[in-house]
Amino acid sequence: MAEADPAPDPAPDPVPARQPRSASELFRVFNRLALQGFGGVLPIAHRELVERERWLAPQQFVELLALGQVLPGPNIINMAIIFGDRHFGWRGALAAAGGLLVVPMLIVLVLATLYQRVASHPLAAGALRGMGVVAAGLVIATALKLRHTLAANPLGRPACYAIGAATLALVGGLRWPLAWVVLGLGSVAMAAAWWRIRRAEPPK
Amino acid sequence: MTALWGLHGLGWTDLLNLLLHFMLLSMLAVGGAITAAPDMQRWLVREQGWLSDEQFTASIAIAQAAPGPNILFVALLGLHVAGAAGLVATMVGIMLPSSLVAWSVGRLGRRRSDTVAMRAFTAGLTPLTLGLLLSTGWVLTAPTRAHAGTWLLIGLTVLAMLKTRLSPLWLIAAGAVAGMLGLVG
Numbered sequence: 001m002a003e004a005d006p007a008p009d010p011a012p013d014p015v016p017a018r019q020p021r022s023a024s025e026l027f028r029v030f031n032r033l034a035l036q037g038f039g040g041v042l043p044i045a046h047r048e049l050v051e052r053e054r055w056l057a058p059q060q061f062v063e064l065l066a067l068g069q070v071l072p073g074p075n076i077i078n079m080a081i082i083f084g085d086r087h088f089g090w091r092g093a094l095a096a097a098g099g100l101l102v103v104p105m106l107i108v109l110v111l112a113t114l115y116q117r118v119a120s121h122p123l124a125a126g127a128l129r130g131m132g133v134v135a136a137g138l139v140i141a142t143a144l145k146l147r148h149t150l151a152a153n154p155l156g157r158p159a160c161y162a163i164g165a166a167t168l169a170l171v172g173g174l175r176w177p178l179a180w181v182v183l184g185l186g187s188v189a190m191a192a193a194w195w196r197i198r199r200a201e202p203p204k
Numbered sequence: 205m206t207a208l209w210g211l212h213g214l215g216w217t218d219l220l221n222l223l224l225h226f227m228l229l230s231m232l233a234v235g236g237a238i239t240a241a242p243d244m245q246r247w248l249v250r251e252q253g254w255l256s257d258e259q260f261t262a263s264i265a266i267a268q269a270a271p272g273p274n275i276l277f278v279a280l281l282g283l284h285v286a287g288a289a290g291l292v293a294t295m296v297g298i299m300l301p302s303s304l305v306a307w308s309v310g311r312l313g314r315r316r317s318d319t320v321a322m323r324a325f326t327a328g329l330t331p332l333t334l335g336l337l338l339s340t341g342w343v344l345t346a347p348t349r350a351h352a353g354t355w356l357l358i359g360l361t362v363l364a365m366l367k368t369r370l371s372p373l374w375l376i377a378a379g380a381v382a383g384m385l386g387l388v389g
Contacts, residue, residue, distance in 0.1 A: 034272040038373045041273050070326060071309060072231045073302025074275045081303055082310030093307055104272020105279055109291075111266050112280050116208050123384050125258075129347060130383020132261035133354050134375050135268045136344035137361025139238060143337035144366060146330065153327050160331040167335025171242050172342040175250070178243035182232045182332065190328030197320050197327070 017054035023088045023095035029053060030080055030099025041076045041100065049083075056083075076100060154196040155189070163189050214254070214286040219293050222285065226278070226297025231305075235333035237275040237298055238264075241340045244281060254285045257346040264344060269376045275299075353387035 020026050029048060037044045042065070050061050068078035077097055084096030118124040150160045166185060170176045214222075225247060233240040241264065248255045263284060267277035275298065282294030341358075348354040357379060364370050382388055 036271065037273070038269070038271050038371060038376075040372070067309070068306070069235065070322070071302065071306045072233055073299070073306065074233075074237050074273055075235075076273055077275065077299070077303065078306035081306045085307055085310050090307075097303070100273055101276070104270060105276055107272070108267055108270045108276045108280060109283070111270055112263075112283060113208060115262070115266065126383040126386060126388075127380040128262045128265055128383065129258075130357070130379035130381065130388050131265035131269060131376050132344055132379075133348055133357045133383070133388050134361050134372075134379030135261070135265045136341045137358040138268060138365060138372055138375070139337050139344065140341035140358065141362045141365035143334050143341065144362065146334050146337070149330055150334075153330060154323070155327055155331070160334075163331035164335040164338070167332050168338045168342070171336060172339030175242070175246045177246070178229065178232050178240055178336075182234060186234070186329060186332050188328075189332060190324050193327035194320060194324035197323055201320075 016057050016060065020053075020055060020087050020092075023084070023091045026084050026088065026092055026095040027099040030096045031103055032099075034100045034104050045076060045079070153193075154200065155193050156196075159192070208283065209287040211286050211289055212254075212284075214290070219286060219289055222282070222290060223293040223297045226294045227301050230298050230301040233298070233302070234329050235336065237278060238340055239333060239336035240298075241277075242336070242343045244278075245343050245346070248281065248285060255281065259284045261344050261347055265376075268372070348389045351387075351389045353382065354389070357382055357388060 020029070033044050033048045034041055036048075046061060049056050050058055056064065064079050064083060065075065067082065068075040071078050077100060080096035080100055081093040084092035084094070086092070088095065115124065115128065119128075150157055153160050155163070163185065167181060170181050170185065171178065226244075229237075229240040229243060232243075245257075245260050249257055249260055260281070263280035264274075264277045266280060267274050270276070278294045278298045279291050282290035282292070284290070286293070345354055345358070361375050361379070364375055365372070379388075
């Protein structure tokens, strides 16, 4: 299906101020980034990669983020893999992703093992229950922050809210398998969006 | 201690099953691994009975409290299900397919992200992601849903995240205190 878009070619890449000098530098910087990221790494990623290291211009960061979000799986890991690969191939991809994961994984495993020791103690169990509630709140807050992006959605706000509500009902309420919902409702939503976009912007 | 890291009675077929299920979720997790959390709970806790609601929520809570990517909750799920082997199965499962896709797409060079297909893809999946995140929030309240304190704490957390620049760490600490005081069950 030919695209009749008359849009011009994307502007050339602005050259970032600096480049990573080695895969191990990638590991160190991404490691430092991860260790500051409590409750999520993305805001720190911007501060470290764009402002401190200046390995990415702000526009490039946004594009990398958009790419990471569109791809399945964890955004920041996808971004690290793509960024690392661009500079040092698969070694760079492993170094960047490894920097994000290795030390934090060790920390998490230590915490979990320590917790196991005190799990039967009612205070510890209570503390973790409370932390779980806050975790729920953090995730809900992330969802609510997303609602601003719906303003520009071609499906229109009512349809978006309907899809969101349907997803909540099916996955959270009825506990349908994720595959059914993403492939089923997701396909319907994407097809509807396609149709809306085409209707608003007929190909010339 | 070794009990946590051992197999917990699971066999090789179970481990393979675990790996494959998480590989599937890797490709379905639109907007990050946390959106697949309700399905992980459905499968691990409800269907297979390999994990309790408390262990499930605890895994996510610990990963959120610790520094680094939140996807590490998957490692803890694997640990609780089948020790070290479970950890490898779930982490390799959730990371490998999506990472390979990301790597190959990254190599394809700069794509036009303003094609109708890409815009429809993003536009269609964003409301879905929103619903999935809300579902995850709902699933995380499974052990504490009946208590009013839970909903109050969630409301306060949401307000704090939306209206202030308070670090999530403070909120998590407040949650720990509230939990110890018995406010959420």
